Amino acid sequence: xxxxxxxxxxxxxxxxxxxxxxxxxxxxxxxxxxxxxxxxxxxxxxxxxxxxxxxxxxxxxxxxxxxxxxxxxxxxxxxxxxxxxxxxxxxxxxxxxxxxxxxxxxxxxxxxxxxxxxxxx
Numbered sequence: 001x002x003x004x005x006x007x008x009x010x011x012x013x014x015x016x017x018x019x020x021x022x023x024x025x026x027x028x029x030x031x032x033x034x035x036x037x038x039x040x041x042x043x044x045x046x047x048x049x050x051x052x053x054x055x056x057x058x059x060x061x062x063x064x065x066x067x068x069x070x071x072x073x074x075x076x077x078x079x080x081x082x083x084x085x086x087x088x089x090x091x092x093x094x095x096x097x098x099x100x101x102x103x104x105x106x107x108x109x110x111x112x113x114x115x116x117x118x119x120x121x
Contacts, residue, residue, distance in 0.1 A: 005082060008060070012083050015059040020044070021052050025061060025075070032074045035064075 015021055020042055027033060027041060039049035053073055056062035060078035064071050 008082060009086055011059040012061065012078065012080065015055050015061055016083075018052070018055075021056055024049075024052060024056060024073075028062065028073055028075050032072055035071050035073060038073065 016025075023042060024038055027038065033041075035049050035053055036046060038053070039046045042049065053062055053064060057064060057076065059076075061076045061080075063074050063076045065074075066072075
């Protein structure tokens with residue numbers, strides 16, 4: 001993996017690690033919102049919400065635009081493709097490992113049955 005991609009994944013997963021930030025993304029998935037509106041919805045200070053939005057913005061998950069005194073937030077350019085590909089790679093790896101483990105367990109069960117029959121005879 002390229003170092004730049006690793007840094008991007010780190011930023012994305014760090015941003016997604018917080019429940020409030022995940023909630024902000026869900027809210028922005030429904031409609032754009034000002035930082036003030038988001039702060040009210042999540043019952044937090046304007047300063048606290050600005051920090052959350054800043055983390056999401058640095059990760060490319062949120063974009064903001066200031067018009068007058070209002071900063072509006074929208075979903076950012078990142079569509080989590082790199083993050084999804086990373087997770088899918090590990091999902092395939094673990095699925096393969098579990099399939100191999102299933103094969104080993106089935107073989108052990110088969111041998112146990114055969115050994116049990118031999119002992120009875």
